[in-house]
Amino acid sequence: MKAEKLGKQFHFDNEFWDEPLSCGWIDLYQLGEISCEHGFEIEEHEQFVHEVTYIISGSGEASVDGKKIPLREGDVLMCSMGHQHAIRAAERDILRFAYIGFRFNESSDLNDLAILKACYELPYILVKDRHDVMDPFLRAINELYSKTLLWYQMLQSYCEQIVIQAVRDSKVIRKSWPERKSESRSVSTEVYKIIQYVGENVEQITSVRQIADTLCYNYTYLSHFFARVTGITLQKYISQKKIERARQLLKYQEFSVTEIAERLNYESVQSFSKAFRRVMGVSPTAYLQRERHQMEAYGEETAQRRESQ
Structure with missing residues (x-):
């Protein structure tokens, strides 16, 4: 190229x-x-x-x-x-x-x-x-x-x-790809199916009920089943995955905090910031500033290394 x-x-x-x-x-x-x-x-x-x-x-x-x-x-x-x-x-x-x-x-x-x-x-x-x-x-x-x-x-x-x-x-x-034979539904298979769905659709997910409706689960059963098997509520897991995605967007892409909140389907910037702080311990703005500072320092270090070679 x-x-x-x-x-x-x-x-x-x-x-x-x-x-x-x-x-x-x-x-x-x-x-x-x-x-x-x-x-x-x-x-x-x-x-x-x-x-x-x-x-x-x-x-x-x-x-x-x-x-x-x-x-x-x-x-x-x-x-x-x-x-x-x-x-x-x-x-x-x-x-x-x-x-x-x-x-x-x-x-x-x-x-x-x-x-x-x-x-x-x-x-x-x-x-x-x-x-x-x-x-x-x-x-x-x-x-x-x-x-x-x-x-x-x-x-x-x-x-x-x-x-x-x-x-x-x-x-x-x-x-x-050769077709795989259908397997009996096990506990691990069920949980993985939910985890995979969250991973692939984390930006669009708005609630546990949405997942239940999409994957044809009873809402109450899904919530209790996931928490019993994994030790974490499905709502908390979704929140963690959303913040994980938010970190990627803040670190690697050129989106504002407001744009990320909208992209991840939060009701408001305030609710996004609150969720982010609950998981990361700092606000999205503070996290973004820290990442930019680290990237700038890394860029300077890389430039100096190239000059010395």
């Missing part, structure tokens, strides 16, 4: 074209994050590697072999090697995205990855993120810059997660 400096707010690009990093069953050629100003375009180029692009915020348009593909926040675009690819930010929006460029190496033949590799043989796949692909992306970039203890092993793990999670919701892999 190549881009001129003009039109970029920032660009953290890490290239390994001469000596790709061996990360398990993939070879890593490129990993980074970019924030593009209005209308900025990464011109059409041939893909020499498979590429996964995660839209962190904003909107824009990609093209693969001339086909236009609208991009929105939370979209995951996979483009295969050998195809023509371009990305452009919307005329009135800033487009921020993370990306990874890789190839499958010989060790991938030793693993059960045939279905996964088949997905990356298609020109492109576009899905909505339901598995929080942003998290391993940003963690991988952080490991690459910080290079703390066992950073290489962590980088390998995150890169493999990205490649797998990016395609897990694609129709291709769903059709190809």
Whole structure:
């Protein structure tokens, strides 16, 4: 992925074209994050590697072999090697995205990855993120810059997660994956079903009753059952997951406290702030200021390290 400096707010690009990093069953050629100003375009180029692009915020348009593909926040675009690819930010929006460029190496033949590799043989796949692909992306970039203890092993793990999670919701892999035999419903299965639903829909959930209605449970039974098995009420669990999501939005994205409160379906900014303080011990504003201070300090430290190399 190549881009001129003009039109970029920032660009953290890490290239390994001469000596790709061996990360398990993939070879890593490129990993980074970019924030593009209005209308900025990464011109059409041939893909020499498979590429996964995660839209962190904003909107824009990609093209693969001339086909236009609208991009929105939370979209995951996979483009295969050998195809023509371009990305452009919307005329009135800033487009921020993370990306990874890789190839499958010989060790991938030793693993059960045939279905996964088949997905990356298609020109492109576009899905909505339901598995929080942003998290391993940003963690991988952080490991690459910080290079703390066992950073290489962590980088390998995150890169493999990205490649797998990016395609897990694609129709291709769903059709190809062998059907599992139905299993008897156990306590752990029931609880996990609820936990998975909360994890995938935490922003839209407004109440325990909403979950009960959606998953066809009796409201009273669901509340008592979840608390008895897990030792925590479902309402408290939802609150914790919402605050966990709020922390991600505050730390990695460009949303105000008010926007996050609305996004997470709180009745008001005050109720969100109260819930946040109850879990974190500080207000959302204080948490955001602390994170920004840490990021600034980290950026200065990284710049100094680069200058000394």
